[in-house]
Amino acid sequence: MAQQQQLSHKDAALFRQIVRHFENKQYKKGKFRLKAAEQVLRKNPNHADTQAMKALIISNQGQQKEAFALAKTALNNNMKSHVCWHVYGLLYRAEKNFDESIKAYKFALRLDPESAPIQRDLAHLQIQMRDFQGYIQSRRNMLQQKPVFRQNWTALAVAHHLAGNLEDAENVLTTYEDTLKQKPTRADMEHWEAILYKNYIIAESGDYEKALEHLDAVGKKSPDVLGVMEMRADYLLKLGRKADAADAYAALLDRNPDDSAYYDRLISAKGFAAGDEAAMKEIYKIWSTKFPRSDVPQRRPLDFLSGDAFRDAADSYLQRMLRKGVPSTFANIKHLYLDRSKLEIIQDLVERYLKEDVQPQMNGSAESSPDDEASRFHCSALYFLAQHHNFHMSRDLSKALKYIDEALQIDQKSVDFHQTKARTLKYLGAIPEAMEIVEKARSLDERDRAINTKCAKYQLRNDQNEKALDTMSKFTRNETAGGPLGDLHDMQCIWYLTEDGQSYLRQRRLGLALKRFHAAFNVFDIWQEDQFDFHNFSLRKGMIRAYIDMLRWEDRLRDHPFYTKVAVSAVSAYILLHDSPDLVHGPIPNGVNGVGQDAQANAAERKKAVKKAKKEQQKLEKVEADKKEALRTSKSAAKATDGEVQKDDPDPFGKALVETKEPLQDAMKFLTPLLDLNPGSINAQCVGFEVYIRRRKYLLALKCLLALHAIDPQNPTLHVQSYNLRKILNDANGASSKLAQIISTEGKTLLPEDNKLVExxxxxxxxxxxxxxxxxxxxxxxxxxxxxxxxxxxxxxxxxxxxxxxxxxxxxxxxxxxxxxxxxxxxxxxxxxxxxxxxxxxxxxxxxxxxxx
Missing domain, CATH: 1.25.40 (Serine Threonine Protein Phosphatase 5, Tetratricopeptide repeat)
Structure with a gap:
């Protein structure tokens, strides 16, 4: 191992400047830092620390292989340099190889135990990986090094809290409070947030009496007045002090009469008997009188009233909302349709309004005329009934189309009316016609992002991908690298990526489909990696309760419905690619499989389809290449926000993804987190079975089958998959006899007997x-x-x-x-x-x- 070269005073100052720029995240000075590093290395070619910093700089410029090679050279030059090991850890972290990164950080700490940056980076990586015991140790070391900083105490409390050591977390915060010589002012947000965080920990331990006493002692000085009021009301209710809890929730309603959760808890605190409609109605009447413009106290009685009482309340509420022309009226009440009698009453009331031509009461305004208000009321009733008959629990699409057409005759420029007609046509299966209607709605208000988005979605459902991208481009930064699609990636527009991918999947253009699904998957990865920014920021700003909520939300990130949709679609694409490898060349029509009664004719037809698909793919690739060439020659080359030219996408059609040799193995990237975090999804278990059965992982396939049976024992897909598993067990080349016996035993309630398949x-x-x-x-x-x-x-x-x-x-x-x-x-x-x-x-x-x- 070579000895570390000693830098001159000038070069040492230049090296310190490089380090300072990096620590301050001054990435715009990347070129300067690179030139400075090269300047030092010209005089000191084997200076390991400078080589390591240069490796870090070129890593940030995307040259990962070169960065690792240079970092290894730096380590060879000085294995005892904590800087080299720290940089090595940072490079592994950039590659998401967190285990190796932690090893490098720990080795760096052995060489320099007092290094705050290394200790901080190690702690952040440990909490990112949820290594709570390691995080506790790191935070304890940081506290011992700098006990004067409050955030080190708070961070140790957070570490104990997340590890489940609630008493230790509370003691850490109490110990710091005892060290304070001066009482913090009300303006000290960090202090009061830590106080409320301590109360949060006490409550989470289940000792609500102690939490209430602590809150009463400190709550009056906290600037978070609403938070203190909500916590106090919650504790009172859980302790059974219902009179005090009722007063607390009444105070909260005075601040915000539109929070429905406050009403629920107020009623719970009042202790009304189940089904006491009169008492609950009186509560809502009091608050609706006190706040006549609030919607919730007038809307909520519809949930529990029944019979004639419900009819009267619904009549009053509907007339009030329809007179105002509130577009969300149907959305506010549609969940009442779970009760069939309420559905019929609501339908009868609104139909009666149209028949009797109910005239709205005048509001005394000199500017409004009876004709205008009557027209608005009539249109609102028609619009309501159109939505009513569109809804799946009361669906009658011919009536829905009739009512919305009548509304459009009165107001032909209503975006809402056109959008509802498009939705009706969509349910009728007329997707192209629905797309045209929603395009017309978009043209009525071109500044409305919502209807523009809806239009693009309908275009994607009609497999008009280029047209949809053009529609989205009206609200994107089209000068960025990649154009509108590049900006949609930057904005993490996950709904568009998902819908676009599903459209290409329907068209059997698997390369583009997988390209979109992987882009959506990467968005979830980015959301998970974004935690790194908050491990330090939240502690520095003192927003601890929000930080804890964020970490717990991140733990269940991939049980989000959007991830389920993306993952199921991606796995389906890989299954299709495994079953039909010729799809790698492009879309091939269904049924062209080369087998059947006339296998030779079908094989010829398939060969012809593959040849045609290849030609279409080559044509698309040529068009894309021409676009890139035109962009290169353009003077207005797209720049990144930091002034660096962004790279073109080297694989715009997902060719590398679709040419995979192991599609089922690639599918596991999507499937594993899907089954781990959303095991209650029927679609997840179905695609999981299909992947495992093809990978000959029969026990895992049985596990999916049993999970599907537990969710929905009558599911039709379960029947087909049960047969497929039994067929494999009967196949001599399928599972081994021992494995077949285990599966037959575990799945005996599902799998049919060998000789009774037909029966x-x-x-x-x-x-x-x-x-x-x-x-x-x-x-x-x-x-x-x-x-x-x-x-x-x-x-x-x-x-x-x-x-x-x-x-x-x-x-x-x-x-x-x-x-x-x-x-x-x-x-x-x-x-x-x-x-x-x-x-x-x-x-x-x-x-x-x-x-x-």
């Missing part, structure tokens, strides 16, 4: 005669068993289409089954025409649409 499936079909989705599942299994002729299955599938309970989505699934079975064009046309007769406006059953599938 088991027939029983399933007989038990679910009125459910189209279950019939389709049974027919799929029957086709797999192969005991019945294909014509019989096709006939039964067509009969299921004619059931009154069949939905448009189930009818669409029937078409997919016919493609799966390799049915003839005549059978498909007969099925399509029957579906088109029933859903005449549905674009999916149009002849042109079928021809392209």
């Amino acid at each position: 088991w499936n027939n029983n399933f079909l007989n038990h679910h005669r009125s459910s189209t989705s279950h019939i389709q599942a049974g027919l799929r299994v029957r086709a797999l068993i192969g005991k019945e002729a294909k014509a019989t299955n096709e006939k039964d599938l067509l009969e299921a289409l004619l059931l009154d309970t069949t939905s448009m989505e189930e009818a669409s699934t029937g078409l997919e089954l016919l493609n799966e079975w390799g049915s003839s064009k005549e059978v498909k046309e007969r099925y399509r025409s029957s579906a088109a007769e029933r859903w005449s406006r549905a674009s999916i059953f149009q002849a042109k649409q079928i021809e392209t599938q």
